[in-house]
Amino acid sequence: MRCVTVPLIGASTVWRDAARGLLAAGVAPSDTLWNAEGQGDAPDLFGAEGAVPTSAAALTVPRSFVAMANSVCYHSDPQRFARLYSLLWRLRSQPHLMSDRADPDLVKLRQMEKAVHRCRHKMRAFVRFREISAPGANRRSFAAWFEPSHYTLEMNASFFRDRFADMDWRIVTPDVTAIYQGGEVALEAGQAAPKLPEDASEELWLTYFRNIFNPARLKVNAMTSEMPRKYWKNLPEAAAIPDLIANAPARALAMAAAAPTLPPLRAASAQAQQARLTSVWADTGEGLEAAIRTCTRCPLHCNATQAVCGEGPQNAPLMIVGEQPGDQEDLAGRPFVGPAGQLFDKVAQEAGLDRGGAYVTNAVKHFKHTPRGRRRIHQRPNSDEIDHCKWWLNAEITRAAPRLIVAMGATAAQALTGTGARVTARRGAIEQGSLGHDVLITVHPSYLLRLPNAEAQAEATAAFRADLALAARHVQTAGT
Amino acid sequence: MTRQTLDQKLAILSDAAKYDASCASSGGTKRNARSGGIGSNTGAGICHSYAPDGRCISLLKILMTNFCIYDCSYCINRVSSNVPRARFSVDEVVKLTIEFYRRNYIEGLFLSSGVIRSPDATMSDMVQIARKLRHEEGFRGYIHLKTIPDASPELIDEAGLLSDRLSINVELPTDAALSTYAPEKNPGQIRRAMADVRQRREQSKDRSHTGKRPPKFAPAGQSTQVIIGADASTDATVLGQSTRLYSSYGLRRVYYSAFSPIPDSSAKLPLISPPLQREHRLYQADWLLRFYGFNVEEITSVTPDGNLDLDIDPKLAWALAHRGLFPLDVNRATRELLLRVPGFGVKTVNRILTTRRHRHLRYDDIARMGASMKKAGAFVTAGGWTPGQLIDSVNLRARFAPPPEQLNLF
Numbered sequence: 007m008r009c010v011t012v013p014l015i016g017a018s019t020v021w022r023d024a025a026r027g028l029l030a031a032g033v034a035p036s037d038t039l040w041n042a043e044g045q046g047d048a049p050d051l052f053g054a055e056g057a058v059p060t061s062a063a064a065l066t067v068p069r070s071f072v073a074m075a076n077s078v079c080y081h082s083d084p085q086r087f088a089r090l091y092s093l094l095w096r097l098r099s100q101p102h103l104m105s106d107r108a109d110p111d112l113v114k115l116r117q118m119e120k121a122v123h124r125c126r127h128k129m130r131a132f133v134r135f136r137e138i139s140a141p142g143a144n145r146r147s148f149a150a151w152f153e154p155s156h157y158t159l160e161m162n163a164s165f166f167r168d169r170f171a172d173m174d175w176r177i178v179t180p181d182v183t184a185i186y187q188g189g190e191v192a193l194e195a196g197q198a199a200p201k202l203p204e205d206a207s208e209e210l211w212l213t214y215f216r217n218i219f220n221p222a223r224l225k226v227n228a229m230t231s232e233m234p235r236k237y238w239k240n241l242p243e244a245a246a247i248p249d250l251i252a253n254a255p256a257r258a259l260a261m262a263a264a265a266p267t268l269p270p271l272r273a274a275s276a277q278a279q280q281a282r283l284t285s286v287w288a289d290t291g292e293g294l295e296a297a298i299r300t301c302t303r304c305p306l307h308c309n310a311t312q313a314v315c316g317e318g319p320q321n322a323p324l325m326i327v328g329e330q331p332g333d334q335e336d337l338a339g340r341p342f343v344g345p346a347g348q349l350f351d352k353v354a355q356e357a358g359l360d361r362g363g364a365y366v367t368n369a370v371k372h373f374k375h376t377p378r379g380r381r382r383i384h385q386r387p388n389s390d391e392i393d394h395c396k397w398w399l400n401a402e403i404t405r406a407a408p409r410l411i412v413a414m415g416a417t418a419a420q421a422l423t424g425t426g427a428r429v430t431a432r433r434g435a436i437e438q439g440s441l442g443h444d445v446l447i448t449v450h451p452s453y454l455l456r457l458p459n460a461e462a463q464a465e466a467t468a469a470f471r472a473d474l475a476l477a478a479r480h481v482q483t484a485g486t
Numbered sequence: 487m488t489r490q491t492l493d494q495k496l497a498i499l500s501d502a503a504k505y506d507a508s509c510a511s512s513g514g515t516k517r518n519a520r521s522g523g524i525g526s527n528t529g530a531g532i533c534h535s536y537a538p539d540g541r542c543i544s545l546l547k548i549l550m551t552n553f554c555i556y557d558c559s560y561c562i563n564r565v566s567s568n569v570p571r572a573r574f575s576v577d578e579v580v581k582l583t584i585e586f587y588r589r590n591y592i593e594g595l596f597l598s599s600g601v602i603r604s605p606d607a608t609m610s611d612m613v614q615i616a617r618k619l620r621h622e623e624g625f626r627g628y629i630h631l632k633t634i635p636d637a638s639p640e641l642i643d644e645a646g647l648l649s650d651r652l653s654i655n656v657e658l659p660t661d662a663a664l665s666t667y668a669p670e671k672n673p674g675q676i677r678r679a680m681a682d683v684r685q686r687r688e689q690s691k692d693r694s695h696t697g698k699r700p701p702k703f704a705p706a707g708q709s710t711q712v713i714i715g716a717d718a719s720t721d722a723t724v725l726g727q728s729t730r731l732y733s734s735y736g737l738r739r740v741y742y743s744a745f746s747p748i749p750d751s752s753a754k755l756p757l758i759s760p761p762l763q764r765e766h767r768l769y770q771a772d773w774l775l776r777f778y779g780f781n782v783e784e785i786t787s788v789t790p791d792g793n794l795d796l797d798i799d800p801k802l803a804w805a806l807a808h809r810g811l812f813p814l815d816v817n818r819a820t821r822e823l824l825l826r827v828p829g830f831g832v833k834t835v836n837r838i839l840t841t842r843r844h845r846h847l848r849y850d851d852i853a854r855m856g857a858s859m860k861k862a863g864a865f866v867t868a869g870g871w872t873p874g875q876l877i878d879s880v881n882l883r884a885r886f887a888p889p890p891e892q893l894n895l896f
Contacts, residue, residue, distance in 0.1 A: 102844050107837035108851030131534045135589045148588065168518035169526040172624075173588060207585045213493050214586075217501040218547060219537035222746040222760055228540025232533065243535055250538050258747065258759070266753040269566030273557075276565045280555040280670060299674070308661050309730050311677040336734075337681040377733035 008033050010058050011041040012087055014157055014181055015193045018079040022072075023060065025091050030061035035095050040087035044181070067097055068104045077122045078115055080157040089115055126158040130165060132237050133177055136205040147174040151199045152240060159184050163191045208242050215243040221254035222261065294401055298371055304394040306372035306387075311336045316367025316402050324364040324481045325408040326350075327399070329417040329450055333382050336373035341366050346452040350414075353451070353467060357474035365406050369421035370395045392421050403441055410436075411443050412477050415450025423447075434473050436480070446480070448473040490572055496582065498572040502552040502563055503598060505748070506655075506711060507741040509533075511544045511593040511628040513706030514650035523624025525587060525594070527650070531628075532593050545596040545630060546586055550574055550612055554600030558657070558668035559752040560716045560745060563600045567750050573602075579615045584623050594628030594650075595619070601634060609637035609645070616648040628706075635671070635679045642679065643703075646686055651706040651738070654679050656731070659724045663717035667754065680735040683708050687736070707738030714768060715761040716745040722792035725771055725782045732776070742768045767794040774801055777832055778825045797887040802828040805865055812877050816847050816868040829861030861886065 010024045028038060075090050083089075093111050097103050106112060135148035148170075152159075159182045166175065167186055176185045181196040229247075238244035295315045301307060314331040317340060334344035342350055354361050370391055375382040387395075399421055403411065413419045420426030422439045432447045439445040449470055457463040490498075512531035519525055533542035551573035552563040562569055574582075583595045597615060601608050612631055619625040629649040633642055646652055654676055658664045661673040683704060690703035710731060712724060728740045744760035771794060774780040778801070785800050786792055788807045795803045805812065805828050814823055816838060824835045837855040841847065848869035853859045864876045864885070876882065 105840045106844055107841045107855050108847065110854065113854045127532070131532050133590050137589075146588070150590070165526075165528075168520055170524065170588070170590075171519035172522070172524050205589070207589055210493060210496055210582065211586060211589070211591050213496050214500050214546070214548075215535065215537065215543070217497045218504050218543060220504050220539045220541075220746060223539040223541075223744070223762060225540030225762070226538055229536040229538050232542065233536040241535065247538055254538065261747045261749050261751070264749065264751075267568050267750055270568055273565045276555045277557065280565075307674070309734075311681040311734065312674055337685050339678065339681075375733075377729040380733055380736060382730075382733045 027059040031059040035092040221257035310372040318365035322365040327418040330370035359478040507743040517626040525627035547596040550599035559754040562748040598632035605636035646703040659719040711741040720792035722786035829858035
């Protein structure tokens with residue numbers, strides 16, 4: 007029988023070295039006695055036989071086992087080391103064991119690991135420091151008493167060091183004490199609860215705790231499942247809990263019973279101030295733009311971020327009309343800034359069409375879409391929505407009085423000529439718009455983006471480029 | 487008027503902040519104080535305490551001031567309310583945050599405010615608090631700022647660079663309800679502000695042509711809150727709004743806050759006990775949308791009135807309405823279908839998938855993996871287990887629903 011005693015501080019390293027040596031020497035779990043220092047009986051002197059072998063030989067175990075063992079070593083169960091070693095023993099012949107989540111031995115160890123992690127987390131949450139700085143000291147100093155369920159202070163030392171680096175602190179538990187001084191954490195044996203001085207901030211903290219609680223929503227079980235009563239005795243705010251619970255129903259009833267009151271005198275003057283400010287903050291766009299931005303003529307406005315108005319010189323000779331804003335346009339509030347807009351810019355430049363000199367707008371001003379997961383899928387506007395939005399498009403056309411309007415895609419064609427049918431067949435032709443303007447029909451650039459093969463895409467892009475070149479020429483000849 | 491003490495101000499301004507549901511401190515950039523300063527952020531939030539209303543206390547959640555020029559009827563701080571008013575100075579908020587943080591009471595600050603003077607003036611005071619915490623105190627902990635929707639883009643920009651999370655509350659599920667109950671708030675303005683934050687976040691992820699990363703903008707994302715039960719919107723409306731918000735602005739979370747009676751309430755709103763169960767079901771449904779691959783329609787079409795079933799959870803309600811798909815064979819079913827079994831969580835499904843590569847799963851195996859077999863039992867088959875006629879039995883729902891209760895007569 008081999009006997010190993012594992013200390014409280016540095017348990018995971020000691021256990022790992024011992025386990026490595028025992029495994030290399032082929033000592034079975036049944037021939038090993040693991041003692042946890044400070045727990046259970048004294049080592050079995052009569053059964054002990056020989057020293058624990060050490061081994062420098064490489065040992066390969068799954069990474070997940072190492073991580074689990076490093077946590078389980080700090081569990082309070084005296085059997086933890088033996089359990090770990092017997093799983094390690096089994097891992098030699100069953101390397102996939104770590105991914106078998108139904109194996110009873112592994113399930114038990116995973117539960118222990120979970121308990122240790124929970125305890126580690128609760129320590130990070132529930133440690134409460136009190137200031138113990140000496141008067142006039144240039145570095146502040148704090149101390150806390152905490153009673154964890156497992157030996158997790160060692161695992162948390164680096165967490166507290168990284169967080170509270172600019173002050174000295176000590177955390178005392180019954181088993182281990184951590185002292186941070188001069189930039190280093192030292193771990194020592196546990197101590198009895200120290201007497202800590204009163205701290206003025208604790209009163210403020212209690213005030214906060216009492217007031218952040220809503221008596222109309224009493225849910226005691228939800229509280230105790232996350233903040234078990236075993237922690238309460240070291241939490242200053244817990245002293246206020248019984249009172250808060252006892253008075254909550256009465257406070258909620260009193261709120262319900264109180265009649266609505268008249269507003270205080272200052273309300274009128276504050277609202278007058280608010281009214282004065284409103285006119286200043288309202289969208290400052292002029293006339294038409296301001297009206298388009300506040301449009302609620304169809305239900306599309308509820309789901310879109312904002313209406314996207316046209317952009318460009320108000321009396322431009324050329325007007326470009328697209329379908330509707332897309333995801334990017336909806337966010338930015340500007341037309342043709344997304345992928346289709348970028349493609350349009352590129353082709354227009356190649357065709358000698360000056361986008362800056364044209365008025366660019368959409369047939370429908372709000373983005374229509376349906377959510378799918380974390381994306382928004384574009385939806386084609388229906389004829390009713392196009393009709394509602396024609397009010398704005400017509401106003402823009404009347405204001406600009408362009409020589410030519412380019413209708414890109416079926417929606418624009420429908421808004422301008424009354425029918426959106428057979429756009430690919432009608433492309434490149436100049437038709438009479440419903441307001442009497444010349445309308446050149448072409449495809450929408452997003453159609454080019456959606457074409458599946460490169461050949462068809464190049465062909466369609468060339469035709470689109472030709473249409474835009476035609477538009478540029480038409481505007482010039484009509485102007486002279 | 488006598489001067490208020492810090493304690494009195496804290497009492498008033500934390501009381502006024504308790505109607506904001508969010509207290510999350512997760513996400514954000516990883517930071518620590520090894521190179522100076524104080525505080526760390528590990529990415530995982532820490533709840534430092536819990537109040538008897540079951541909510542966690544992770545951040546110092548306070549209002550900078552509860553003076554407000556708006557008159558939103560659901561809000562205790564509206565201009566026409568008679569609650570006592572107070573206002574923190576910039577230094578007071580900074581000192582409270584740092585001293586609470588040093589004693590390990592909190593993970594950081596969640597700062598909101600009533601609108602005073604003008605939205606820009608209010609926002610600029612809030613930004614000043616964050617700036618002082620970060621630059622003068624070297625604070626590395628979590629900061630969540632509630633932005634004022636009408637504030638100027640430059641202020642929102644600086645707020646995003648100083649804080650981990652930004653949020654703007656949409657408050658009510660429909661534009662119509664918002665204009666009824668919060669006449670000064672503009673739903674379009676709120677959506678534009680959220681769109682700006684999303685765009686700014688996306689820009690901050692692009693490297694410049696030299697490969698340099700721009701400073702992180704609100705790395706823990708943005709969130710919002712909807713008040714449930716103040717207007718007549720159904721759960722289908724609420725969840726529809728949530729999916730649109732998630733897809734449009736990449737929100738990290740939508741919080742649901744059951745409308746709760748407030749002291750000195752407005753005559754416009756009923757004083758009812760808060761619909762906590764409804765709030766709970768909405769959170770469960772929200773979870774199904776984000777992590778379990780459900781559509782809004784699937785969840786809300788189970789009941790005829792568009793509201794979720796209050797007695798059983800939404801996944802169970804969906805499964806009971808689609809019994810034809812069940813029972814599923816745990817050893818063969820796809821991940822997508824396993825996620826739809828009531829009682830199976832994402833972790834359980836992952837464990838089933840890794841383990842079944844090695845062996846055939848039996849009933850006891852699944853129970854050991856953490857599944858709730860009381861629920862799942864009726865919907866799955868496994869080695870040594872078949873639910874038999876259970877899935878088609880008339881009283882299957884009654885097995886899960888709470889027993890009928892005698893109504894209170896008085």
